[in-house]
Amino acid sequence: xxxxxxxxxxxxxxxxxxxxxxxxxxxxxxxxxxxxxxxxxxxxxxxxxxxxxxxxxxxxxxxxxxxxxxxxxxxxxxxxxxxxxxxxxxxxxxxxxxxxxxxxxxxxxxxxxxxxxxxxxxxxxxxxxxxxxxxxxxxxxxxxxxxxxxxxxxxxxxxxxxxxxxxxxxxxxxxxxxxxxxxxxxxx
Amino acid sequence: xxxxxxxxxxxxxxxxxxxxxxxxxxxxxxxxxxxxxxxxxxxxxxxxxxxxxxxxxxxxxxxxxxxxxxxxxxxxxxxxxxxxxxxxxxxxxxxxxx
Numbered sequence: 213x214x215x216x217x218x219x220x221x222x223x224x225x226x227x228x229x230x231x232x233x234x235x236x237x238x239x240x241x242x243x244x245x246x247x248x249x250x251x252x253x254x255x256x257x258x259x260x261x262x263x264x265x266x267x268x269x270x271x272x273x274x275x276x277x278x279x280x281x282x283x284x285x286x287x288x289x290x291x292x293x294x295x296x297x298x299x300x301x302x303x304x305x306x307x308x309x310x311x312x313x314x315x316x317x318x319x320x321x322x323x324x325x326x327x328x329x330x331x332x333x334x335x336x337x338x339x340x341x342x343x344x345x346x347x348x349x350x351x352x353x354x355x356x357x358x359x360x361x362x363x364x365x366x367x368x369x370x371x372x373x374x375x376x377x378x379x380x381x382x383x384x385x386x387x388x389x390x391x392x393x394x395x396x397x398x399x400x
Numbered sequence: 401x402x403x404x405x406x407x408x409x410x411x412x413x414x415x416x417x418x419x420x421x422x423x424x425x426x427x428x429x430x431x432x433x434x435x436x437x438x439x440x441x442x443x444x445x446x447x448x449x450x451x452x453x454x455x456x457x458x459x460x461x462x463x464x465x466x467x468x469x470x471x472x473x474x475x476x477x478x479x480x481x482x483x484x485x486x487x488x489x490x491x492x493x494x495x496x497x498x
Binding site: 226239266267286 | 401404405407408410411412414415416417418419421422428430431433434435437438441442444445448449452457460461463464467468471474475478479481482484486488489
């Protein structure tokens with residue numbers, strides 16, 4: 213019985229370690245932000261569940277499996293919440309979801325650098341315009357180009373699904389009012 | 401069983417190193433937040449495995465506390481950056497109106 217438990221927990225632990233490693237590798241190698249989030253959530257679900265279950269089998273009848281179960285429950289409540297908040301914040305500030313441009317060539321990197329003073333919705337204009345003209349557009353021009361597009365996108369997003377986030381509601385409503393005359397871009 | 405714990409902790413450590421590298425080179429701020437979140441989750445798992453490797457189950461309390469702190473920290477940082485992105489969009493609209 214002991215041997216059986218050992219074998220089962222060894223299998224669970226090693227599989228969990230493999231999942232964790234693959235997820236870490238994916239976070240390094242994936243081309244853009246949302247695919248990286250996918251890889252990271254692999255380690256949060258598969259890796260954490262397998263490792264914690266494997267440790268629970270080794271705990272015996274003490275307090276240890278209950279503590280591990282508490283960690284398990286807590287991780288499984290919080291990591292989807294954190295992932296949702298992260299994706300929501302990234303989508304709101306305009307991280308590009310494209311990893312290939314129109315011709316099918318892979319983009320080198322995501323161009324949104326939120327750490328500096330550049331406007332966030334620049335990437336829409338940047339991938340099409342300034343990749344050919346070699347970064348001649350200043351930040352202000354890019355913002356002027358991108359702002360109507362961003363407003364239309366926000367309006368269509370608002371129309372598509374009603375329960376938007378609390379922080380998004382006010383600017384989205386304003387943008388929807390403003391972009392009512394313009395043709396809304398893509399309606400999913 | 402020791403070698404199993406050892407292998408698992410090595411895998412978790414390698415992943416933590418990869419997460420730190422992604423946090424250092426990540427092009428957007430959200431890549432960095434993702435890397436920090438992942439690093440924290442892996443720290444929880446690492447503490448759990450280490451508590452079995454060294455035979456000291458007290459470490460599990462540390463893991464639990466670390467999970468709590470990690471979650472709150474990530475949410476706080478995200479709220480900060482999310483409101484900053486929305487505010488910047490509003491400023492860009494105001495610029496475009498002029």
